[in-house]
Structure formats: structure tokens, C-alpha cells
Amino acid sequence: MRRTPSRRSTLKDIAEEARVSESAVSLALNGRPGVSPATRQRVRAVADRLGWQPSAAARALNGDSTATVGLVLARPAHALGAEFFFLQLVSGIQEALAGRSIGLLFLVVPDLDAECAAYRRWWAERRVDGVLVVDPRDGDPRPSLLDELGLPAAFVGSVPRGEGGSAHPGISSVWASDTRAMAGIVQHLHGLGHRRIAHIAGLPHLAHTQQRMRSLRDEAERLGLDPADVRSIPTDYSRQQGVDATRQVLDTHGARPTAIVYDTDVLAVAGLGVAASLGIEVPGALTLVAWDESVLTGSTHPPLSALVRDTPAFGRHAAEELLALIDGGPARTVEDETPRLVPRGSSGPAPADRGRAPTGRAPTRRAPTGRAPTRRAPTGRGPTPG
Amino acid sequence: MRRTPSRRSTLKDIAEEARVSESAVSLALNGRPGVSPATRQRVRAVADRLGWQPSAAARALNGDSTATVGLVLARPAHALGAEFFFLQLVSGIQEALAGRSIGLLFLVVPDLDAECAAYRRWWAERRVDGVLVVDPRDGDPRPSLLDELGLPAAFVGSVPRGEGGSAHPGISSVWASDTRAMAGIVQHLHGLGHRRIAHIAGLPHLAHTQQRMRSLRDEAERLGLDPADVRSIPTDYSRQQGVDATRQVLDTHGARPTAIVYDTDVLAVAGLGVAASLGIEVPGALTLVAWDESVLTGSTHPPLSALVRDTPAFGRHAAEELLALIDGGPARTVEDETPRLVPRGSSGPAPADRGRAPTGRAPTRRAPTGRAPTRRAPTGRGPTPG
DNA sequence: CTGAAAGCGCTTACAG
């Protein structure tokens, strides 16, 4: 059943046509010394005419590069929060790879174990020259594994330290400061008069989730906010948990937060839906901020104030670091731009504080708000469906 | 600078350990006849102990499979409309590939020419066993190219016919009926009393865009609608063009449509924003339908009525057809489920028709509506920013 | 049932 494909030409074909040895052809085509300019030119011409391209397999078998880098996305079916971010990242990675005709071997697996197994397999099969690693996490087993395999790797995000804070010599990373980004948000909100801030966070074991939670606490403390008025609630990035967590912080018996920071666009949009269904005006009664701007954050009413960064560039930089490492360069840790908060429509001054006394702890009675919390949105529809 | 990686074991290592020849090891490990059960078992045990995996390069060099399939996404920077669809598709493709340890070589390029160049290069470099092709288009050069190269291919969507309607013997396809899906929408809207329907479509050269436009016309004619009351407006899938096209159809001097069908979630959300900014109630005064349900269509207020299908399954089926073709099976054309309309909140009965006489053409004066078209949304904010 | 040999398409020392 198999069709006979057009015949591919090989070094041998070129050697015969150009009437030189195969090795001369190899040297000529690879721009290495050992052939006369005249021969080189003649060989090049023949190769072009035959449409020759080096066999990736043959090259790889010689221990040369496979001209392929790998990227594994461990993505449980329910955690779809990072799609926009991810496709933009890949798009940037491709920009860096395209110039050197390097392919991206892409794999989606359900969990971290499968991801590690994939690295082992790719290494044993000699399928990739190196890998790009996303979602650094607490106690991350991947840096040690990749070092052990000798597989060059570039982390998108800081490389988690091993035991004893040991660095990993064969691993580069490109990172952006979640700490400073969160501190910037807190300062901005504080400047607008907000004193009670909630943070609907992502998966708790991811390094950047922890950095954001810690930064929120630290910055709030530095600004003199009451620790009880600042809280992070982790989620699995699903819309449903975004809804639940938002409801939880808004439905509190103590003083309600006047601002909520969301770790993704999906969570923030879910939160906006909850606010609408509770009749809480945004930004009049509640300020919302989303971590990554996207088509989602720009499509709501009001559009969501969001952290902006050049995600394709982030991916491009990571890929460039990986290629440099594969080429034999030293492992590097490079800081990328810190995401900056761009106010759109969902953030504003804190509402007059009727929920608590000017000093001391908040009263435990329910905080009255401008609109009754149980009032439904104008359409009479319920909250965002999960 | 290069680190010394852990040593990979080879057939030779196994042969020495098991004290048999390399060829015996090869036969044993590949489950082929020619070795005794005892030898086979011993060889297997040694291979497992050494953590042996076949070298992808060596296998490929033998003319065997590369255990890789390719997927190229020609994606101009401004056409980001299909992201959710695409990641779901890839996720489904991976499900089919994972079971057989086949990798997905993934490439993002700016345009069709670059895509074709990529196929040629992959073929010449013997990098993939076959390719998955998305976005069939009018006058598509890819079927002929892939046939010429003898590169097995599976289209996601119908394969466009060549000149003279010739089929392509080496190409499979998995398709869903855009024609019937659109007809279903039109019937649904007609049943709700809608008589003026607009269609904000995607890129006009894509085959499915044309099928949807044609189906809209045909079904409207079949139902006796006035052709002048039914129109499709192509876009580049960008939010901005979604806004512009929506404004254009709503701001008409003739009778305004009472229902708009959008080819993607992004376009539909943009359209909902325009309606809000014009003070047009959805679904009271205007019904909106989006082609593919997503986290976007579920996050708006009201949530958007949308076409639902199992996109991961669609991708999985396409990948399965490709693998069957690579294995030497016949090319097949398989129809997948037709997307079905699931009403959420953005669709409802057509408003009482005050815009035109019961018979004959619509008057050319501006159609009065329940709310003045220039009235702003309650927040006083403008339309969705572009 | 098993081993020795040739070959896939390339690269790389090593002689001339």
C-alpha cells in the first residue's frame, strides 16, 4: 500500500555527479577546510540542483546534534488556566528555533512523573539535544534528573535549588520576578487606599505561586497592613475553583477585601462573574487585578486591569539560552523584565471603609456594602457556570 | 564545556552481557522469530536492567519509522482566534500518539509558503513519518505537494479537491460538517422567529469559512428568508475586526439583524462587547451564537450560546487516521460528529419586528429599537478595546 | 535457532 516517494538524494549521489569522494562532499557542504574553493563551489551547485538536505538521522547517529529540542507540558485535564500564556510562549520559542532550523518536539502528559519519564526516554533514544522546562515547582525533581542525564536544559522561571541550595551546573534559566511584580501590585493597591487584599492563587506547589504568596505577605507587612486582612487562596486554576474561592473571600463574615488579585486571566474572569452575580460593582466596590493580560482580560466589562509582559520574548529568550548551552556555552541565569500592572477598568480607589473601625481588628459582623450581597445581576442569571 | 552525560547502553552492550550476537538481540527485542524463548527472555532481562532504549536515529537510518509526526501551524501574528480550539486539538492528538511513543514535531510559521517549505525540508531530512494538516483552504497547494513527496498526511477538515475534482490517494481526512452545523443554527434561529441573520466569519480563503457562508445562504433560501437579510462578513479572526464587523451590521441603515453568528469565541465575545456598548440587550434585543464553546464563551454575561464538539476527540481521530496510513493502510475520509448548538444565555426569541413591514423589503429609514442605539452601557465605558 | 556481514547516510581521523 505504501506509495513510492520521490527519491531523496544523498551524499553519494552528489559525489558521483561531482566526481569527488563522499568525504570531500561532506567537507565542502559543511564549510570545513580540506577542499579547494573550486571543488567546494562545484559540490554546492550539485547539491542545490539535487535538492539535497542532510539526513537528520544520519547526523544524529554520528553523535552530532539532533537539531531538535523538547518541551513537555504536564497538564492535568482540569488545569487549563495557562493556555494563552503557553501558546504565546511557544510562539516565541519557535522564533528562536526557526532561524537555525531546529525543531520542537512537543509532548503533553498528565503529570510530573510522566514528564520525567519522557526526559529519560528522549535521552535514551537520543531524540533531543536539550529541553525547555516550564512550571518550576517546590522540591522539583527535574533539575537533578536532567543534570544526571547530562541533558542540557533551560528553565522558564527560576530553577529551584536542590538540597543544601546547590546550583545545577548544566541548567540555564530565564526568569521574571514574581516577587517584585506582586510587590508592585500591592503598592499600587495600597496607594489607591486598599487595606484588605485577597489573592486567588494557582497550584500551591508551583514555585511562582509560592513566591507570589510570600511577596504579598511581605509587602503587606512592610506597608503596615494587618496580616489578617491579607490572604492567599490556592486553586487548581479551574474556573470552578476561581468561582468558589472568590465567593469564599467575598462572603466572609469579617471585613470583605476591597481588592482581589488573581493568578491567571481565567480565574479573574471567573471572579468578575461572581462579583456581578453578587451585585458588587467593579471597580466601584471591588477592585480586581489579573496576572496575565490576554484576549480574555480584554473582553470583559469592564476590561480587567492586568499584569503585562512580552511572553513571546520570554519564550524566545529561554530558547536562546538553551541553544547557547547546547552549543557548549556556560549555564546562565538571566532575569527577564518584571511584568508591569496596566490598569484597565477593573481597578480603582478603595471604597469608603465602612466595614471596620479605623483602628484595631475588624468587627465580626457582616460588613454592609453599597448593594445587598444577595442581589442578582440584572439578567437574573446565576453566576458563571462551572 | 560539554558535560559528560551518563553512558547510554546499546545493542552491543546487551549482546556482550547476554553472550549472544547483536542480531540475535535485535530479533529478541523486536519480538521477531529466530531466537529461542530462553534467549529472548534473557536478552530482555539484560536490556531492561541496562535501561536500553532503541536509538531513534539508528532506527530511522534503516528506513524504519522516525516515530515522529509533524504539525505545522501557519499563524500570522494577528490571527489568534483559534487558540483554545488548537490546544485542545493538540491535546487529543497527543493522546493517540502517546500510546505508541510517537513524538509530535511542532512548528509555528508565518504563512502558507513557509508551511510548504517546512514539509519539503522535513521530507528531505527524513524527520517525520507523516504530517497532520490543519486549516484546509481554497486552492490548497498542500495535498498535491504531500502526494508528490509521498509524505503520508491526515487533514483536519475536508481535503480540498485538486483541479478536476481529483482525489488525493495518499491523504486521509477527518472532517465535521460545517454545512450541517450552520444549517442547524439557521433552523434554530428561524424557529425562534429570527428572520435577519448576520454571520461574522473567519478568514475568507479557509474552506470551512466558505462552507459556512454557503450553508447560511442556502439554508436561509430554503427557509424562504430574504437574501438581503442574510449576510456573512469575513474577518481575520482578530478582536478588532470582530468589533468592526459587529458595529457594521448593527449600525446598518436598513433593518438590523436580530441574530449574529460568530465563527469563533473571540469574535463572539468582541461582538457581545459592542452590543453592550450600544445598549442593545442580549438576548432580549439581539441573539448571539458562537462557533466553538470555550472558557471564553462561558465567562461572559450572559454566557454565550455556542456550538459544542469534542475537539480533543477530533484531534485524536485525525492522529489515528494518520498512524493507520503510515502503517500502510488505505487513505480514508472519515466524518466526525457535527458540532451541536447548546443554548446558554445569549440566544432567545426574536424581538417583535418593528423594523420592517410584514411583507416586502425593509424601509430604508433607521429601524427604531427598544433602546436608543447610541445609549452607552451602564458603566459608561466604551466598547471592548481593540 | 544463531552468527557474520552488509548497509542505512553521514562524519571524522588517517594516509597519501
Place this chain on the structure above:
DNA sequence: CTGAAAGCGCTTACAG
């Protein structure tokens, strides 16, 4: 500057 040879890790006829 150029050719003949060996080898990368595997598979596949072909003899024994």
C-alpha cells in the same frame, strides 16, 4: 588538497 576506511546503532538478508 583529496581519497579510502572506520564507525555511529541499528536491521536485515544470508549462511551455517
